[in-house]
Amino acid sequence: MMNNPPRRRRRIWAIPVVVSLTAGILLTPSYANGTVTRGTLPNPETISIPAAASAEPIYSQVLKKWSEEGVKDANTSDIALSASDYANASAEVKPEPLAGSSDSVLLNEKQWVEYEIDVPQSGLYQLRLHYYSVEDSSIPNQIAITVNGKSPFVEAQSIKLDLQWKDEHYPPQADKKGNQIRPGQLAVKGWQERELMESSYASNEPLRWNLSQGKQVIRIQSVYEPIAIDRITLQAPGNIPSYEEAKKELKQEGGGDPNWYTALEAEQMSVKSEPSVQMQASRDDLASPESDGKIVFNTMGGSNWVRGGQTAAWTFEVPDDGLYKIDLKYMQNFNKGSNAYRQIRIDGKIPYEELKAFSFSYRRNWSMTSLGQSKEDPFLFYLTKGKHDLSMTVTNAPVTPIVEAIQYVSSEVQDINRLVRLLTGDNADVNRDWNITEQLPDAKQRLEKMRDTLNDVWAYMKELYGTEAGGTATIRDAVSKLQRLADRPNDLPTKLGNLTSVQETLSTFSLELTKQPLMLDQIYISKATAEIPDVTPSTWKVMTNTVKTFFMTFSPDYFDYGRQDGDAAITVWVNRGRDYVSLMQQMADEQFTPSTGIKVNVNIMPNPQLLILSNSAGREPDVALGLDQGMPADLAIRNSLLDLSQFKDYDSVAKQFLPGSLVPFHYDQGDYALPETIMFNVMFYRKDILEELKLKVPQTWEDIYVMLPTLQQRGYDFYIPSTNYVPFFYQNNASFYTPDGLKSGLDSPQSFEAFKKWTDFFNIYGLPQEVPNFYMHFRNGNIPIGLSDFNLYLQLLVAAPEISGQWAVAPLPGTRNENGDIERWGGGAIQAGSIFKSSENPEQSWDFLKWWTSTETQTRFGNDMEMFNGVEFRWNTANKEAFQQISWPKEHAAEINKQLEWFQEIPNVPGGYFTGRELGFAWNRTVLDNMNFRESLEGAIFEINRELLRKQQEFGFVDKDGNVVRKLDVPSVKPQVGGESEK
CATH class of the missing domain: 3.40.190.10 (Periplasmic binding protein-like II)
Known part of the structure; x- marks a missing residue:
């Protein structure tokens, strides 16, 4: 009887939670099947951008200029050259047989090779390159192209050439609890051939090059990462028909089962352009296969498939020659009111004009869509019996006119800002009447042009998305501010803050606009006459899944915050995101526990202030990681941390780090942390402008x-x-x-x-x-x-x-x-790991901290984080040797290492x-x-x-009368050599 009241209270508390969740779900809009009709893209020329918008011409403006001059696409046969038949090259370059090719030429960073091409006809051409990526680096190869010694547009100075990657194995392996482990990444070595595209797919088509009849000199230079080439092909641009044009030529349905279909799991990619294009765990039962409370990698993409040029490909097989359609189960709930765009290719070719930039509209949950005008009007593809490849590439082409318009406005804002400051100084006198229109007579006109351009952008976005997309409020606000300044240009000296805010908000919006996230669950290939199952989650399925997910959060194995295995010897709290924690747990299970027998629970610490609360409650972890450089000393002052220098091998472990990075963690003759990451500062400079x-x-x-x-x-x-x-x-x-x-x-x-x-x-x-x-x-x-940091x-x-x-x-x-x-002494932010004094397993905790900060572990962790999530997740390890294993561009590595010594x-x-x-x-x-x-x-x-x-x-260093009771020892670092001689 004594236990009944508490039990009853718990039941009463749980019921309203379930009812509240259920009511919330039932009140949400239903999840439609995505029957959005897709039309042609708006005309980018509706956005007026003055020709002098950029210091260096951008591709779209150059292409427009060529069109106005009457330059047309060439109409000739392909011209192929062997890479070894170059006319000129940098001193170190010579023909070098590689990977089965006797005609290959190897270009290391900054090396170049030139070819003389006898162009049969003046016009616009495209370039195709047969290349081989020498390094297995997550930084893609980049090359620069010049024609007759000049770069025709800024995009030609950095053209990306991806490697091909694949998952190490499929399906993923699982741990003892049934949670899947993300597979490693393998580079698919071999020769590749591709047309040269703008790096972020700002254009739907390969780059065009204006070549005059006669001998033309084309230079290819490696910008980042070594690359081998063995064939260069000059080709006339091809024409891709619209579906309406092409369907007249489609062959009629062949034989076989008219109801045949097959379902591909989207996470089972055959190849991808970057290792960061990853399979993902949906964390619910709405994707296939269901997760059932476990970590199951049952989708792909999401926030890891957002940048222009990122490609994923799948292989499938059809039983007969005939007409087929393609349906996809997708989720695009990332950018409300906006679309995500993908360029679709089958067997390496874009079948129809509409698939240059196919839109996936915003949906709150999983939806089905057909490659076609709508679900009811799908495109049909003629496929021959056997294997085929389907690829999808993130493309920014539909939003490029918006981005370029914003770049124009930003450039104009900066120029006006600069000119006004030259006239008024950095701090304009607010009590003075300024007459800017005399010194800058075109200020009003320039402000009005910017306003008009943004009004064009607003109209273009409404036509593109068919609704008020997220970000249109930013455009409207910028238009309003520009209009007020255009009405009163003499207010510019005291209103430069308004002009700067326009630039900052538009630039931020522009960066977000180029992110095109999309998550795929399944891909259905079916006969044109087949009916595929409707796998869109019903409202009831969504509701039950939400309730189930809610109650899973009470499980000790809920993977949002990490693992809480009661049998573990030590507990580690980490002040980082789930991606970091998941990989750390995986590596500990694979490497540390088998070699030491010590089990580890790695958990997310959402806020480092929890350490102070846990200290008060007597529930500290054994090890805390990701601590800012001031916290270990703060905790050590309060006698909460273990002095690491008491361990016999501390000195040998500490030698792995820069001496100056250990300084913040020394307190009162003790050392209370080991550095994990280092946020160094260096000087950045624009080579082109300084030259x-x-x-x-x-x-x-x-x-x-x-x-x-x-x-x-x-x-x-x-x-x-x-x-x-x-x-x-x-x-x-x-x-x-x-x-x-x-x-x-x-x-x-x-x-x-x-x-x-x-x-x-x-x-x-x-x-x-x-x-x-x-x-x-x-x-x-x-x-x-200027001076800045690693970010x-x-x-x-x-x-x-x-x-x-x-x-x-x-x-x-x-x-x-x-x-x-x-x-050149300088500092930077550091994150570190410490052991709590209350730990019942100090030796095991020290073993873990040594393992975690070791060269081998830091190297693998850094490489895996970058492989799984992209270069933006580069791990700036504080371990000196592991830092050298990071794939830095060679011209940057030496300079960064010079600074780290100081x-x-x-x-x-x-x-x-x-x-x-x-x-x-x-x-x-x-x-x-x-x-x-x-x-x-x-x-x-x-x-x-x-x-x-x-x-x-x-803290007892000085008594109440000001007398010194005991002193501290403050460490400092002296140069091991006299200094750096100027070269």
Whole structure:
């Protein structure tokens, strides 16, 4: 009787949850079969973009210009050349037989080869290349093409040539609990032939090249990754018929079973263009096969199949010659109101014009659609008996006119912004009446042109999507702001913030627009007369699945947060996403547990503050990973962490890391964490712009002082993040704390000089005080050089294909020491792993932490993360040897490694969080309020010392009367060599 009331309360609580879930599901719209009629794409020429929108001509504008000049497609037979018959080449290139070809030529990065082609007729041609990817790298090969020494359009400077990949095995293997394990990725080696396309499939057709009759010189240069070629083919553009045109020629239905069909599981891909195009677990019972509460990889695509050019292919077999149709079970609930587009090929060819960019409309759940005008009016394909290939490639062609229009507006905004600042300075006087229309008489006209272009974009989007797509509000808001500025152009000096916000919001929208996510479950190939089963989930099926999924979240094996096996010896909490945690658990099960006998539970830690709560509750994990660099010291101060230096092999383990990356984790003669990742800073620069300005890459801060007038007089600038003060202090031999750790070290002459150098860049040299999006400014070229971190590197590598090969990295600017050598000290964010003092298994936890941070484990984890998820998931490991195994472009690797040797972060002491905060306040006072730099820094030092003293009294370093009870030891890193000599 005593147990009944609690049990009854639990029942009463559960019923409303189920009812609430059920009611919510029944109130949602029904899941239709996707009978959206697909018409032709809107005419991109309805968007008016002035011809001078870009500093370098883009392909669409060049193609339009050729059309206006009357240049037409050529009409000739193919012209094929052997790669070994080149007319000229860079010094190291020579014919090199490779993989069964006697005519191949190997091009390493930056090497080139030229061919003289006797063109029979003037006109537009397409190029086809027979190539072999030498490296099994997740970075695709990229080449550049010039014609007669010139690049005809910017896209020709970076053309992507993918490898082919496949899953190591299918179906995936399962662990002891029945959860499937994602298979490894294998590169499919061999020669491939493809027409040269724009890298992001911004165009539906292969690139066209305008060649005059007679001898023409075509140069092929490797941009990223070595590549071998053995045949180059020049061909006249082909014509792809519409379905209405082609169906008149379709052969009639053959024999065999008129009701025949076969279902392909979409996750069983034969090949794919990138290893990151992955099979996915749908996490519900609505996909095939059902998951039944387990991790089952039963779909493909989703957020890993979004970038233009990513291709997946499937092989199928038909029993007879005849007409067939193709149906797909898909989900596209990622971009509300928008479509996802795929280019469809059968046996390597696009059958009909409509399949150049086939749309998958937004649906909240799984839907069925036919390749055709609608489900009731499918396209028919004539297939011969036997095997065939179906491929689908992400294409951005339908949204390219929008993206290019936004790029035009962004470029114009930046140019107007630059011109206004040249007239008014960085801080225009708000009390002055400006007459901008005298100095910039075309300002009003330019603003109106931008407004008109965005109005065209709005109309194009409504025609493209048939509804108000997500993002049209952004367009309308930008139109409104531009209209207000066009009405009152003299307000520009004080309203530049409105202009900048237009650029920032449009640029963000443009980036999102080029993402085309789509998830596939099944592909049905059927006879034209066959009826296929309706596998669209019913409302009842969706409802029951939702309820079941809800109750699964109470299971200890629910895979959203990781595994909670009660038999495990140690528990690991990870402050990262599910993709990371799943792979870590898989690797621990495959490698660590079999070799040590130690079982591990790896779980997601959604918020690191949970460690503080768990400490209060006495329920800490054994190991915590992904901790920001300040947290281990904070926990160590509170006696929560294990001192790792007590283990006999700590010193040998610590040698795997850069000395400067261990500094933040040393506290009071103990070491409380091992670094996992390192967010280094380097200098980024646009090679093309610096060459145009005849500027050398700066080596020291003095070099920057020299180059700034040339940059700024031409409307360019240099970027230094206002929060990146570490290089100035460390390069000036300043210390953030005294050697005993009890006071700030910023009251030295070196520190005052460093602070003055830092703030002078903004006060005297006029660098922008705030740059909301350096990536966009660097990409567009108006800030062609600056300091940033690893995140920008990945953005440029992945999302800026149009400037591939035009940018590079270099170490941070340095300071000359007494010997004349250059010291380049700099810091960056670190994430680390620690062991809790409360762990009942400290030795096993140390074994795990050693295994996790080892070279072998970090190398495999980094490679797998990049393989499974793409280059944007590159693992910036802190392990020195594992870092060398990352597939960096060769021109970048050497420069990054130079900078890492000078890596050093700030030590952590009780109350040390005040240092960064007060330095930020001091910068604000000096730069924004024009306070004297010395007075401002002195105020910061006073506040830092007061907080340090308060914390030292709290933790027993100083008694209540201010007497020192015990001291700290503050580590520092000294250069192992005199410095870096300038080359």
